[in-house]
Amino acid sequence: MTPQDNEELLDATDLKLLELLQSDASLSNLELARRVHVSPPTCLRRVRRLWEGGWIEKQVALINPQKAAAQLGHGLEAIVEVTLDRQGEEALAAFEARVVADDAVRQCYRVSPGPDFVLIVGVPDMPAYLALQQRLLTSDANVRNVKAFFSVKRGKFAPRVDLRRP
Known part of the structure; x- marks a missing residue:
């Protein structure tokens, strides 16, 4: 259900x-x-x-990124657009399964129009991002285009669902 x-x-x-x-x-x-x-x-x-009933998926603690950065180092967050050559269901599902299994991928969305996927990734630094890019994107022959945007400041983060009825 x-x-x-x-x-x-x-x-x-x-x-x-x-x-x-x-x-x-x-x-x-x-x-x-x-x-x-x-x-x-x-x-x-x-x-x-x-x-x-599946209304609640999980309970988590949201970590303050500024405190974590102060203790663990700055860190790098990127919003990555990915376009595939083949967009059949099998190709989309295979790419999605591969990226969601990677711990650096925090969020993964299939989107339309535009790119096929938008990923939110978090890594310690640029060398770690380059390793992620090689591991998930460059090595995949079906990946046609990648565009990455690096976060310089988080203005809002609200992991909630609007429960108001229209």
């Missing part, structure tokens, strides 16, 4: 729970229940149903 199949099952309380969890997944069940005005057992049951 896909999340779209469950759409009718979500009510205002479920949507509020998802919104709260997107903002702060560390909230206790007691605090979540208080904020959505339900009992703690009801809240726990609803959150469990959201997990089981």
Whole structure:
């Protein structure tokens, strides 16, 4: 069952729970229940149903990039556009499977029109980016064009889904 199949099952309380969890997944069940005005057992049951229904994929900690850079070195983030020679489903799936398996690839999107893929990659430095480029792009005979943009400043990062109904 896909999340779209469950759409009718979500009510205002479920949507509020998802919104709260997107903002702060560390909230206790007691605090979540208080904020959505339900009992703690009801809240726990609803959150469990959201997990089981596929509405919640995973819970992660978002690391402050400035603090990480101060401790670990600057780091390099790039937005990379990739165009393939052959765009059949098999070729697209093969390229996607290869790049998503690489730890340096943080995000991978199939896009249209324009390039076939947009990748968000993170590496320690330019030599590491060049190694990634060779490993994933230059060595692939189906890659026709690559255009990389290097981030100099992150203005906004909001890993959330808009839950408002149109």
